[in-house]
Each structure stands twice: as structure tokens, then as C-alpha cells.
Amino acid sequence: MTTTHTNTVVVGGGQAGLALSRCLTGLGVEHVVLEAGRVAQRWHERWDSLRLLTPNWMTRLPGWAYQGPDPDGFMTAGETAAFFAAYARSFAAPVLERTPVERVRQHGDRFTVEANGVTFGARNVVAATGWCDQPAVPAAARHLSGAVTRITADAYRRPGDLPEGGCWSSGPRPPGCSWPTSCTAAAGPSPWPSALTPACPGATGGGTPSGGSTARARSTTRSTTAPTR
Numbered sequence: 465m466t467t468t469h470t471n472t473v474v475v476g477g478g479q480a481g482l483a484l485s486r487c488l489t490g491l492g493v494e495h496v497v498l499e500a501g502r503v504a505q506r507w508h509e510r511w512d513s514l515r516l517l518t519p520n521w522m523t524r525l526p527g528w529a530y531q532g533p534d535p536d537g538f539m540t541a542g543e544t545a546a547f548f549a550a551y552a553r554s555f556a557a558p559v560l561e562r563t564p565v566e567r568v569r570q571h572g573d574r575f576t577v578e579a580n581g582v583t584f585g586a587r588n589v590v591a592a593t594g595w596c597d598q599p600a601v602p603a604a605a606r607h608l609s610g611a612v613t614r615i616t617a618d619a620y621r622r623p624g625d626l627p628e629g630g631c632w633s634s635g636p637r638p639p640g641c642s643w644p645t646s647c648t649a650a651a652g653p654s655p656w657p658s659a660l661t662p663a664c665p666g667a668t669g670g671g672t673p674s675g676g677s678t679a680r681a682r683s684t685t686r687s688t689t690a691p692t693r
């Protein structure tokens with residue numbers, strides 16, 4: 465098997481991996497980004513009605529920021545994926561998609577990285593594989609009746625997939641914010657714990673995100689943190 469040599473291998477083409485790639489590109493450091501799926505894969509996997517909790521004007525990366533017509537809006541998951549794909553294209557990020565890293569070995573001060581039948585040799589390896597792709601199910605879930613359907617955020621797609629009846633969302637955000645809205649729209653009012661909802665953009669206005677506390681934060685911070693590109 466031939467080995468391709470580079471300075472740095474970045475594992476993961478999500479926002480962290482892409483931001484690092486943009487910085488390395490700016491510094492002229494040779495590197496490659498190995499992504500198991502597509503660029504911004506996580507945002508392709510999330511539920512249909514998901515919108516960012518953060519307003520568009522706040523969405524920025526090194527050398528890149530939201531430039532669309534709705535700075536106070538909240539991007540859908542699909543729009544967010546497209547935003548990151550455009551970012552990768554903007555600096556011709558050296559991303560190899562559908563290249564899951566299977567093994568990293570250290571040999572003195574170098575590493576070999578094996579992925580999908582290809583091997584890379586590098587001085588540096590950066591794990592940018594994310595932190596919130598594994599569901600954390602509360603221990604109390606063990607005590608739920610078997611009659612209660614349980615589903616975690618990575619498996620949920622739309623309210624129509626759930627059995628009839630009320631639903632309860634555990635964890636404040638993002639699922640805890642947006643699921644009550646989407647489930648309520650489908651199944652009628654449910655007794656959501658009020659402590660979960662005040663700061664949730666997607667939990668007010670029947671599913672249309674509104675500014676709420678994030679809009680107020682914007683008016684106090686924007687003058688000193690205007691988006692740049």
C-alpha cells in the first residue's frame with residue numbers, strides 16, 4: 465500500500481476540521497482533511513425541522529460569515545450543511561469525503577493514518593471528530609415503562625414517526641427546545657416544563673424561530689463584533 469506524505473492530517477470535515485483547514489491553508493501548511501461522510505456530515509443527519517439556535521449573523525468561521533438576506537433568521541440543518549460546503553469550496557479545502565479513518569499509529573515523531581484503503585504519513589494528526597454525536601441517555605430512563613417509546617436525538621427525524629399521544633423531551637437544547645414545538649404541532653398541547661422554553665428560539669411562535677433573548681444579545685454586541693469575511 466502506498467503512503468501519501470503531508471504535514472497534517474485532519475480527521476473530520478465538520479466545522480472544526482474546516483476551520484482548521486482554512487487556517488492551515490492561510491499559513492501555507494500542507495494538509496488533508498479526511499471525512500467519513502460528506503462535508504458537514506452531522507448536519508445532513510439531523511431531524512427535518514431543526515433550525516440553528518444561533519441567529520445567522522452569529523454564524524461565522526475564520527475568513528467566512530453568513531452573507532445571506534436574513535441575518536436575524538435561523539438556518540435549517542440543510543442550509544447549515546450548504547453553508548459549510550460553500551465554506552469548504554471558498555478556499556478549495558483539501559477534503560477527501562467518504563474516507564473514514566480506521567487507524568492512527570505513531571512512529572517516533574510521525575504518524576501513519578489508515579483510511580479506506582489509503583495511508584497517509586504526517587507530522588501532525590488532529591482529531592476533529594466532534595463531541596456531540598453520541599446520545600447521553602439519563603440513567604432514570606431505565607425505570608420507564610416498556611410502554612413508553614424512547615428515542616434519542618440522532619434517531620429522531622419527524623413527529624409523524626412517533627406513536628400517538630403526548631411526548632416529553634429531556635434535556636434543554638437543542639432537541640429539548642425544538643421537539644416540543646414540532647411534537648405539539650402534530651399531537652396537540654402537551655405539559656412541557658416551562659423552564660425549558662424561554663430561551664429557545666424554535667420553541668416560540670409555533671415553530672417559526674423568533675429572536676427572544678438571542679435578539680436582545682445581538683443588539684448589545686453587534687457593534688463590536690460585526691461579521692467579517
Ligand SMILES: Cc1cc2nc3c(=O)[nH]c(=O)nc-3n(C[C@H](O)[C@H](O)[C@H](O)COP(=O)(O)OP(=O)(O)OC[C@H]3O[C@@H](n4cnc5c(N)ncnc54)[C@H](O)[C@@H]3O)c2cc1C
Pocket residue numbers: 475476477478479480481498499500501502503504505506510514515516517518563564565566592593594595596597617638639
Ligand atoms: C441537534 C444539534 C443542534 C445543534 N445546534 C447548534 C446551533 O444552533 N448552533 C451551534 O453553534 N451549534 C449547534 N450544535 C452544536 C454543533 O453541531 C457542534 O458544536 C459542532 O457540530 C461541532 O463541530 P465539530 O466539527 O467539532 O464536530 P462535528 O460537526 O460532529 O464533525 C465531526 C466530523 O467528523 C467526522 N468523523 C467522525 N469520525 C470520523 C472518522 N473516524 N474518520 C473521518 N471522519 C470522521 C464526522 O462524519 C463529522 O463530519 C448543535 C448540535 C446538535 C447535536
